[in-house]
Amino acid sequence: MAGKVKTRDRILKTALALFNQEGEHQVSTVDIAAVMGISPGNLYYHFKGKEVIIEALYDDFEEEMRQVLSAPIKRALDIEDNWVFVYILFEEINDFRFFYYGLASVLERCPNLRPRFARLLKLKQETVDAVLTSLAKAGLVAFGPGEQAALATRLAAHLTFWLQYRDLTAPAQTGKNSGRAIINDGVYSTMIQIAPYIISHREPYAALLAEYFKKQG
Amino acid sequence: MAGKVKTRDRILKTALALFNQEGEHQVSTVDIAAVMGISPGNLYYHFKGKEVIIEALYDDFEEEMRQVLSAPIKRALDIEDNWVFVYILFEEINDFRFFYYGLASVLERCPNLRPRFARLLKLKQETVDAVLTSLAKAGLVAFGPGEQAALATRLAAHLTFWLQYRDLTAPAQTGKNSGRAIINDGVYSTMIQIAPYIISHREPYAALLAEYFKKQG
DNA sequence: GTCTATAAATGGATAGAC
DNA sequence: GTCTATCCATTTATAGAC
Secondary structure, three states: OOOOOOHHHHHHHHHHHHHHHHOHHHOOHHHHHHHHOOOHHHHHHHOOOHHHHHHHHHHHHHHHHHHHHHHHHHOOOOHHHHHHHHHHHHHHHHHOHHHHHOHHHHHHHOOOHHHHHHHHHHHHHHHHHHHHHHHHHOOOEOOOOOHHHHHHHHHHHHHHHHHHHHHHHOOOOOOOOHHHHHHHHHHHHHHOOOHHHEOOOHHHHHHHHHHHHHHHO | OOOOOOHHHHHHHHHHHHHHHHOHHHOOHHHHHHHHOOOHHHHHHHOOOHHHHHHHHHHHHHHHHHHHHHHHHHOOOOHHHHHHHHHHHHHHHHHOHHHHHOHHHHHHHOOOHHHHHHHHHHHHHHHHHHHHHHHHHOOOEOOOOOHHHHHHHHHHHHHHHHHHHHHHHOOOOOOOOHHHHHHHHHHHHHHOOOHHHEOOOHHHHHHHHHHHHHHHO
């Protein structure tokens, strides 16, 4: 009764897991049904097709992402808070990584997701920009003309393409907690891009970076 | 006789054009044959399948790319030379843009292209690093510890993902010379990332950037 | 080298019984 | 809500005639 999970939700959960594992366009609706042990017809009763499933998953993703991105708006973050913030951001992206690995495929299949994804990218960029502004106001960082906007743009792009980049440069780790390693690398490669602009407490920041780097080694 | 283009080459040329226009996985072998006005059977006589076509195209791309990337090794470049260098790099990428737009799809279909693409990315990064070294030696730029390597890495990634990023942020321009605009934006967004590290001739560089920006407006 | 015809395989989708 | 059975469309791939 109360513990019984609805088939609709099980479909979404299974689809997400399979998409993340194999890539969206390698997984058919029949595959999803087969893994769940239900019939394709049953699956089609709940979702008219694969597009609808993907869009439903995107709804979930966008909602969670917007929530995460609202954190720095609510209150200013110090450097360590930002560390955690970026970590959570990457965790969220990693949870729905099939969007990021197969971006082109997904947007081809679901063209109406394109403007939504673009808007989310813009929101990332604006959020990062706001964070940088608050860091600058706190006197921790300083930017030359245009540098802050450029950095915000770059970091938003970095968030978006990091998984693809990492997949290309590092061997595809199939290990247990390889997800952790990928996230850690992502956080590190993000934070190090801020380093050149730091004007006070440079040493603690460098130490933090070094320690973080050691932990993931 | 001498003017007669071999069918094999026409297939490659047509496939490349279609892939770039519509995206690789939207174009079937039948489509290619139809556009050329030959039969699918004939196409299969020349290429065993789509993979083989894609790999042949990648052979061409890699060869040209390696040639372009060898330029800065042969002789040191000044700032203006580098401008041209980056422009040619983006032109080359744009000529085979279907690899970059649908990277995940392509690598799923042709897994043996993955290590080759990864090696090419590494070569880009090493080349950029060499260019930065020569600029630093000429006293035009200066880097803190680790900054040069980080910048080289970022620029190589930028070259690789620029098309995807631009496609997401800017409306898909179907105009005549939209390719030019995309390339110009790519060059600009690359060169501006070097700006923070310039220590001499800052003004001429800024002027160059501004002028370039005006041209593409 | 090139064609026609057709096979084989897949993935998306629906109808109707239970 | 769920299943079985089936159909349709697309794409890849091959056989054999010209």
